[in-house]
Structure formats: C-alpha cells, structure tokens
Amino acid sequence: MSRNKLIMLPLLLLFLLATAGSAMAFGFGNKFEAEVKTEQSAVKLVREVQRGGYAVVTTAELKKWQDEGKDMLIVDTMPFADSYKKGHVPGAVQFLFPIPDMTSWDSKETDGKSEQDFAALLGPDKERTIVIYCGFVKCTRSHNGAVWAKKLGYKNVYRYPGGIFAWKGADLPVETVD
The missing domain is CATH 3.40.250.10 (Rhodanese-like domain)
Known part of the structure; x- marks a missing residue:
C-alpha cells in the first residue's frame, strides 16, 4: 500500500467518526428522542397494569x-x-x-x-x-x-x-x- 493511502485511511476514518457525531448532534438518530418513545411505552404499560390490577x-x-x-x-x-x-x-x-x-x-x-x-x-x-x-x-x-x-x-x-x-x-x- 502506498504511503498516501496509509495516510488517507486514518483520515477517512476520522472524518466518518466526526460526521457521525455531527449527525447525532443535529438530531439524526438522536438517542434522547428515542428515550422519549421508550418512556412513553413504559408509562403506558405501567398505567395499564395499575388499571388492570x-x-x-x-x-x-x-x-x-x-x-x-x-x-x-x-x-x-x-x-x-x-x-x-x-x-x-x-x-x-x-x-x-x-x-x-x-x-x-x-x-x-x-x-x-x-x-x-x-x-x-x-x-x-x-x-x-x-x-x-x-x-x-x-x-x-x-x-x-x-x-x-x-x-x-x-x-x-x-x-x-x-x-x-x-x-x-x-x-x-x-x-x-x-
């Protein structure tokens, strides 16, 4: 593998990691939004269980x-x-x-x-x-x-x-x- 390719591979990986982090920061695949949905499901289940006895x-x-x-x-x-x-x-x-x-x-x-x-x-x-x-x-x-x-x-x-x-x-x- 040429020296340029050896230098480019880590730079490409760094770029991919940086853009993935930016995507999270801008709301794409936001773990916090996913938690809201998990919370809604959990509370719905708890309320059904309480109501049902x-x-x-x-x-x-x-x-x-x-x-x-x-x-x-x-x-x-x-x-x-x-x-x-x-x-x-x-x-x-x-x-x-x-x-x-x-x-x-x-x-x-x-x-x-x-x-x-x-x-x-x-x-x-x-x-x-x-x-x-x-x-x-x-x-x-x-x-x-x-x-x-x-x-x-x-x-x-x-x-x-x-x-x-x-x-x-x-x-x-x-x-x-x-």
Whole structure:
C-alpha cells in the first residue's frame, strides 16, 4: 500500500467518526428522542397494569417457571391463523382478544367466543397462575385478557408484556400448529 493511502485511511476514518457525531448532534438518530418513545411505552404499560390490577412477568421469569414445572396456564391472545399457529410460547393455549380496550364483552371481538368460554378455558381454580401475552409490549390484547381474567375472579394473573417477540428475541423455542 502506498504511503498516501496509509495516510488517507486514518483520515477517512476520522472524518466518518466526526460526521457521525455531527449527525447525532443535529438530531439524526438522536438517542434522547428515542428515550422519549421508550418512556412513553413504559408509562403506558405501567398505567395499564395499575388499571388492570394484574402483575407482570419477564421472559426470563416465565422461562424459569416453565423449567421448574410451575402449575400455570399460558394464554396467547393473538389471532389463531396469523400468529398462534405460526409460533407460540410452548404450552400456550389460544384465545383471541381485541387491541382496543375491551370494557364490555363483545363476542364479535373474541372470535365469537363468550365470557363463559374464556372462564372455561381458564378453569375452575381461581388460585392458579394465569399468564397472558400477545405480540409485543405495545400490543394491548394481553391487557384485555388479563383484565377479563381478573374480572372473572382469578387472583394470580400475570401479563407477559414482551410477548412472542421477546420470547423469540431471547432465542427460546416456539411451538407451531400444523
């Protein structure tokens, strides 16, 4: 390599670093703006949990519960064909809930299923641990499912907010339906 090229390479790298820093300073890819969005999502989740009266569980905690053989029911609230069938948390059962807040039961929003169908799925043991999830943190299907489980009298209701995206992001196995 010629001497000019050896001098130009570090100068080019220095230029690239300087322009990347300038881009950050001028708002391109601003980490501070990204933090505002993270904050908004976090506060929205906290407020939903407070309003719903249920608890939350992380991916690591849910996996640990599974590994320990904890008696629990895991409910996937995503559409059957578009999501659950393609990949769900192992052992999960499916029950569709809508995305907007479901303040009253509407069978059109739950794939024609009734409140009694949901109670039958959850079972008679009101002390059993119930874990409800959807796709990702911003998805509110799991909020609706957790709220209705609480309304039906279940005491140990958890929302798994990371959902199937966090499960896959942790490189954990999924089940599919053929």
